[in-house]
Amino acid sequence: xxxxxxxxxxxxxxxxxxxxxxxxxxxxxxxxxxxxxxxxxxxxxxxxxxxxxxxxxxxxxxxxxxxxxxxxxxxxxxxxxxxxxxxxxxxxxxxxxxxxxxxxxxxxxxxxxxxxxxxxxxxxxxxxxxx
Numbered sequence: 001x002x003x004x005x006x007x008x009x010x011x012x013x014x015x016x017x018x019x020x021x022x023x024x025x026x027x028x029x030x031x032x033x034x035x036x037x038x039x040x041x042x043x044x045x046x047x048x049x050x051x052x053x054x055x056x057x058x059x060x061x062x063x064x065x066x067x068x069x070x071x072x073x074x075x076x077x078x079x080x081x082x083x084x085x086x087x088x089x090x091x092x093x094x095x096x097x098x099x100x101x102x103x104x105x106x107x108x109x110x111x112x113x114x115x116x117x118x119x120x121x122x123x124x125x126x127x128x129x130x131x
């Protein structure tokens with residue numbers, strides 16, 4: 001996915017976030033953001049950031065990683081492009097552009113593989129009538 005996404009530092013104690021990512025030292029002051037491609041932003045947010053304790057044995061606030069990813073005006077696309085979404089039959093791998101087409105194909109060709117649990121269906125019906 002191309003396009004730029006905003007990676008914000010939302011540290012609750014107002015500290016600048018400093019971290020090495022893909023061989024580069026990144027610095028994000030609190031309340032500010034840097035631009036990244038979507039995949040990099042997600043990887044950066046999930047990258048391990050070591051927890052350190054202070055002299056009192058309490059987690060050092062500098063080791064909190066508080067990152068938020070947001071699509072800004074720089075990102076002119078969505079994370080998932082619905083026009084390219086493909087539905088795949090898990091039995092034979094045939095692809096469909098629409099979920100209803102896949103459902104019809106499954107019913108007409110593989111209905112013998114369907115497992116019915118009457119008790120489960122009854123519980124689902126009870127819950128849907130209550131809510």
